[in-house]
Amino acid sequence: MSFSDAQAKSQANKNRTGPGIGAHVQRFGRFLSGMIMPNIGAFVAWGLVTALFIETGWLNWGGDGGVAADSWIARIGGWGEFDGAGLVGPMITYLLPLIIGYTGGRMIYDQRGGVIGAVATTGVIVGSDVPMFLGAMAMGPFAAWCLKKLEALWTGKIKPGFEMLVDNFSLGILGAALAVLGQLLIGPIVSQLVEWAGEGVDFLVDNSLLPLTSILVEPAKVLFLNNAINHGVFTPLGADEAAETGKSLLFMIESNPGPGLGILLAFLFFGPRMLKAAAPGAAVIHFFGGIHEVYFPFVLAKPKLIAAAILGGMTGVFTGVLLNGGLVAPPSPGSIFAYITFTPPGGYVAMILQVALAAIVSFAVASFLLGFGREAKREDAPQDPAEAEQPAPTPVAAQ
Amino acid sequence: MPSVNGSDVKKLVIACDAGMGSSVMVASTLRSKLASQGVEVVHTPVSEIPADATVVMCHAGLAARATSTAPHAVVVPFSIFIGDPAFTKVENAIKNGETLES
Numbered sequence: 094m095s096f097s098d099a100q101a102k103s104q105a106n107k108n109r110t111g112p113g114i115g116a117h118v119q120r121f122g123r124f125l126s127g128m129i130m131p132n133i134g135a136f137v138a139w140g141l142v143t144a145l146f147i148e149t150g151w152l153n154w155g156g157d158g159g160v161a162a163d164s165w166i167a168r169i170g171g172w173g174e175f176d177g178a179g180l181v182g183p184m185i186t187y188l189l190p191l192i193i194g195y196t197g198g199r200m201i202y203d204q205r206g207g208v209i210g211a212v213a214t215t216g217v218i219v220g221s222d223v224p225m226f227l228g229a230m231a232m233g234p235f236a237a238w239c240l241k242k243l244e245a246l247w248t249g250k251i252k253p254g255f256e257m258l259v260d261n262f263s264l265g266i267l268g269a270a271l272a273v274l275g276q277l278l279i280g281p282i283v284s285q286l287v288e289w290a291g292e293g294v295d296f297l298v299d300n301s302l303l304p305l306t307s308i309l310v311e312p313a314k315v316l317f318l319n320n321a322i323n324h325g326v327f328t329p330l331g332a333d334e335a336a337e338t339g340k341s342l343l344f345m346i347e348s349n350p351g352p353g354l355g356i357l358l359a360f361l362f363f364g365p366r367m368l369k370a371a372a373p374g375a376a377v378i379h380f381f382g383g384i385h386e387v388y389f390p391f392v393l394a395k396p397k398l399i400a401a402a403i404l405g406g407m408t409g410v411f412t413g414v415l416l417n418g419g420l421v422a423p424p425s426p427g428s429i430f431a432y433i434t435f436t437p438p439g440g441y442v443a444m445i446l447q448v449a450l451a452a453i454v455s456f457a458v459a460s461f462l463l464g465f466g467r468e469a470k471r472e473d474a475p476q477d478p479a480e481a482e483q484p485a486p487t488p489v490a491a492q
Numbered sequence: 493m494p495s496v497n498g499s500d501v502k503k504l505v506i507a508c509d510a511g512m513g514s515s516v517m518v519a520s521t522l523r524s525k526l527a528s529q530g531v532e533v534v535h536t537p538v539s540e541i542p543a544d545a546t547v548v549m550c551h552a553g554l555a556a557r558a559t560s561t562a563p564h565a566v567v568v569p570f571s572i573f574i575g576d577p578a579f580t581k582v583e584n585a586i587k588n589g590e591t592l593e594s
Contacts, residue, residue, distance in 0.1 A: 115556070116556045116557045116560070119554070119557060120539065122509075123510075123537065123538075123539055126509075127510070127537070130510045130512055131512075316553060317509050317553045317554055320510050368572075371572050375572075375573065375574055378517065378573075383513075384513045384514050386513060386514035387514065387574065390572040390573065391572075393571070394571070
């Protein structure tokens with residue numbers, strides 16, 4: 094297979110999903126992940142504080158360190174004599190949902206949308222007993238949308254000199270109303286939904302069904318829905334779980350760098366010439382840099398390799414279920430360094446096996462599907478007929 | 493179909509889904525290659541391509557969205573993130589003043 098052939102295939106593949114539908118799904122996914130991704134740095138800060146300072150954290154040797162209950166470590170981590178205080182709880186309960194609500198509001202209505210998004214999100218936070226990520230992702234944009242619609246009623250009709258008064262009080266009054274509504278009504282509802290979602294995840298875990306999610310996750314991932322799935326779904330659900338239990342396996346379903354690494358290594362050994370040359374650089378960027386996008390084109394060029402990604406992904410998740418694996422915070426980007434940083438004490442064997450077994454299975458399946466190099470030999474040899482099958486009217490200038 | 497002469501390109505926009513990962517990587521590669529041409533290389537989410545963009549590069553899987561966000565820009569899709577011929581094509585067009593079109 095030549096490169097342009099690969100490109101034609103991926104193009105054809107894209108058209109098969111129907112014009113626009115894929116783009117709509119991507120757009121909605123972008124809306125969800127767009128609230129989370131700019132704030133990942135704050136998740137990292139929270140993850141570091143958590144990993145170090147909680148009672149079962151690193152500074153207390155996973156709970157066996159004998160750190161005193163009145164020590165400064167307990168004070169930061171919020172345990173022992175400082176139960177209910179500390180940094181960890183307020184960061185995940187207030188800081189993270191608030192900036193998510195702010196970002197969600199800002200996407201709809203700029204700075205003012207962000208402000209009212211944060212105000213309204215405060216309501217759902219205090220109206221619920223779990224960290225309100227999903228609540229923030231709903232309330233932030235909703236509040237901003239309400240403000241936008243409300244202000245559209247009197248845009249251009251305000252007497253000069255009264256704009257600031259009207260602006261501040263319209264945001265203030267609507268924000269106060271939405272915050273109250275959030276505490277009394279929306280918070281409890283979202284709280285219940287999150288509880289059900291958590292029970293759903295528990296059900297999947299208890300019945301060893303969680304690996305089946307890979308069947309959906311891996312194909313969606315290479316269609317550039319990776320951020321949508323990871324940060325739109327797994328990051329908020331996982332953060333709720335991690336706040337309760339100290340870690341979550343949900344962080345590792347989409348972000349496991351193992352399956353992609355296996356596929357890239359298979360291309361390195363058995364791929365056609367064009368893709369073989371790009372594989373080593375891509376493998377380094379993928380595995381250490383955590384930019385998973387670099388392996389998607391390899392799968393799009395040979396769509397049957399999605400089977401390798403699925404089986405590798407399932408292996409990783411299954412290993413995680415078996416060994417009770419999980420990370421304390423969302424590893425983003427999905428680099429092995431992020432994995433190492435956010436592995437809880439005592440979780441390294443599970444984490445390394447999850448990544449390594451996923452990579453091995455995906456490498457084995459991908460190598461098999463590439464015919465251990467036979468297919469590449471066949472394709473590299475004859476002159477390339479791909480030019481003839483280029484889809485002419487598509488907006489692709491790169492041929 | 494929008495088209496532009498390479499010598500008129502002053503800003504090259506690289507777009508990806510989040511505007512934080514792969515586009516940053518591609519942009520930093522191209523930035524060093526195009527620095528001598530006085531071309532500014534920026535990265536954005538594909539949903540937030542600036543209105544004044546003339547040439548946008550993104551992965552083929554995101555090209556439909558790029559075109560709808562920036563209908564007046566030349567969208568040049570690429571398929572692999574490292575060493576794609578599309579990068580060379582845009583580079584040469586800018587250096588030699590060749591025409592680029594969607």
